[in-house]
Amino acid sequence: MLERLNSESLAHLPEDVESPAYDRSRVTPGIVHLGIGAFHRAHQAVLTDLAMAASGDLSWGIVGVSMRSPATRDALTPQDGLYTLALRDAGPDGQAREQLRVVGSVLRIVVAEEDPQAVLERIASPQTRIVSLTVTEKGYSHEPSTGHLRWDDPDIAHDLANPVRPRSTIGMLVYGLALRRERSLPPLTLLSCDNLHANGDTLRSLVLAFALRVDVGLTAWIDNHCTFPNSMVDRIVPGTQDEDRAHVARRLGFEDAWPVVGEPFLNWVIEDKFAAGRPAWDAAGASFVRNAAPYERLKLRMVNAPHSAFAYLGSMLGLRTNSEAAATPALRRYVDDMMRLELGPTLRGIPESGLEEYRLRFLARVANPALPHRTRQVAMDGSQKVPQRLLAAIRDRMQRGDDFGRLALAVAAWLHYLRGYDELGNAYSIQDPLAGALAKLLARADVAATASSPAQAAHRRATVVAGFRPVFGDLGRKPAFVDALALHLERLRTFGVLGALEALERDAVPVPEGSVQPMPAA
Numbered sequence: 429m430l431e432r433l434n435s436e437s438l439a440h441l442p443e444d445v446e447s448p449a450y451d452r453s454r455v456t457p458g459i460v461h462l463g464i465g466a467f468h469r470a471h472q473a474v475l476t477d478l479a480m481a482a483s484g485d486l487s488w489g490i491v492g493v494s495m496r497s498p499a500t501r502d503a504l505t506p507q508d509g510l511y512t513l514a515l516r517d518a519g520p521d522g523q524a525r526e527q528l529r530v531v532g533s534v535l536r537i538v539v540a541e542e543d544p545q546a547v548l549e550r551i552a553s554p555q556t557r558i559v560s561l562t563v564t565e566k567g568y569s570h571e572p573s574t575g576h577l578r579w580d581d582p583d584i585a586h587d588l589a590n591p592v593r594p595r596s597t598i599g600m601l602v603y604g605l606a607l608r609r610e611r612s613l614p615p616l617t618l619l620s621c622d623n624l625h626a627n628g629d630t631l632r633s634l635v636l637a638f639a640l641r642v643d644v645g646l647t648a649w650i651d652n653h654c655t656f657p658n659s660m661v662d663r664i665v666p667g668t669q670d671e672d673r674a675h676v677a678r679r680l681g682f683e684d685a686w687p688v689v690g691e692p693f694l695n696w697v698i699e700d701k702f703a704a705g706r707p708a709w710d711a712a713g714a715s716f717v718r719n720a721a722p723y724e725r726l727k728l729r730m731v732n733a734p735h736s737a738f739a740y741l742g743s744m745l746g747l748r749t750n751s752e753a754a755a756t757p758a759l760r761r762y763v764d765d766m767m768r769l770e771l772g773p774t775l776r777g778i779p780e781s782g783l784e785e786y787r788l789r790f791l792a793r794v795a796n797p798a799l800p801h802r803t804r805q806v807a808m809d810g811s812q813k814v815p816q817r818l819l820a821a822i823r824d825r826m827q828r829g830d831d832f833g834r835l836a837l838a839v840a841a842w843l844h845y846l847r848g849y850d851e852l853g854n855a856y857s858i859q860d861p862l863a864g865a866l867a868k869l870l871a872r873a874d875v876a877a878t879a880s881s882p883a884q885a886a887h888r889r890a891t892v893v894a895g896f897r898p899v900f901g902d903l904g905r906k907p908a909f910v911d912a913l914a915l916h917l918e919r920l921r922t923f924g925v926l927g928a929l930e931a932l933e934r935d936a937v938p939v940p941e942g943s944v945q946p947m948p949a950a
């Protein structure tokens with residue numbers, strides 16, 4: 429039986445394991461982080477650890493908040509907040525490589541559902557100067573197609589009536605800020621680190637919309653006292669598996685109940701508008717810019733969009749991991765073409781060589797054989813991801829009269845994935861906050877298609893589906909979009925993933941006039 433990792437263990441770690449290069453007993457909390465999952469612990473928390481070591485400013489310890497589950501708190505509390513980050517890839521010889529680091533920036537963890545008051549108190553503490561968030565796309569209670577707060581979200585409705593025990597991220601923030609105002613505390617930065625379009629601006633407008641319903645004066649106070657920098661975050665971090673725990677324990681010589689694994693690559697670009705200072709994250713590798721929009725757009729379109737395409741099509745082929753999907757030649761060719769021919773050209777202002785490098789690096793990252801990132805992990809919450817990853821680029825291309833067949837196939841792949849079983853017949857559950865509404869939508873689309881003539885069925889189905897405004901907004905009224913969706917959805921249904929990809933490749937080859945394009949065999 430190994431001893432548990434904790435403050436005492438730091439002096440006894442193997443030499444090749446890195447650990448906090450500062451006196452942890454002197455660290456004071458400066459950051460409250462909502463959503464202390466694997467991503468945060470492999471990204472911002474590591475850079476905070478390195479920034480404290482580089483600058484000697486130890487006033488940026490993190491108080492982590494788990495919104496619902498006590499699991500991370502229960503795992504890390506006996507470890508004094510310490511945990512291991514394992515960075516994995518394959519070396520030039522193809523051999524798996526791994527670098528371990530024990531991270532010291534997390535001081536303690538609070539579970540919001542158990543004790544919302546403790547979270548409000550932390551937000552309203554004079555020590556707190558940054559509240560950061562990785563609550564995933566759905567944690568913002570917004571409508572994905574418009575970015576507006578969903579007043580019909582049960583947690584938002586609950587929070588408007590229950591200021592003392594808020595459940596939603598937005599409610600939690602607004603009541604925490606109200607307390608800060610009451611106590612006349614200094615300014616604060618709210619830093620969204622989620623893969624949303626204009627994440628800081630979006631968070632700001634959601635917070636202000638909710639605050640307006642609570643108290644007009646509070647809205648003005650927030651506007652004057654808080655900043656909401658936009659940021660782009662990037663590191664692939666699969667969920668931790670039991671074999672990761674066992675492996676890390678073997679190397680560490682101590683038991684770590686919840687290590688995190690990730691790729692060596694990391695990127696973080698942040699707008700430098702902090703209301704009350706910040707850690708020296710730049711000394712740890714983050715970049716500070718005036719406007720993060722071009723970086724965010726680049727990342728959403730050249731990392732997350734192809735990632736989702738691999739995940740939906742790979743899942744349907746019965747592939748377990750994204751690296752298996754990226755190793756499937758037809759799929760890789762399709763995603764590569766989508767990036768080169770459809771996504772890249774929407775990123776104006778970025779030199780072609782830069783885009784090329786970015787594309788090749790993404791393809792190498794996703795192929796990382798040392799990092800089993802599950803297709804179904806990336807596939808979850810599609811209703812919250814598809815708008816900014818795929819639909820925004822489709823809108824751009826439509827506006828310029830450019831074709832978007834590959835992007836439309838990726839959207840169709842998401843809808844096809846929602847049927848809940850893959851091409852090998854394996855069933856899976858749909859994890860999506862709108863799963864219920866989507867299931868009803870697909871059932872309605874089926875009824876509409878069945879009631880139509882065979883020639884009209886595919887189009888009818890696509891019309892009903894594309895009419896789902898929370899995801900598609902007004903795109904459902906654009907005939908070119910509905911036509912493309914109908915074509916690719918029908919091909920996926922009839923010929924499967926490889927058949928649909930083959931047909932798409934044939935679309936790209938000019939067809940001699942008068943000839944009929946053959947369909948692949950079922």
Ligand code: CS2
Pocket residue numbers: 623661662663664665731732735736805806807813
């Ligand atoms: C992924 C992202 O789960 C997903 O939807 O596309 O988590 C992706 O791995 C990261 O954004 C990479 O930075």
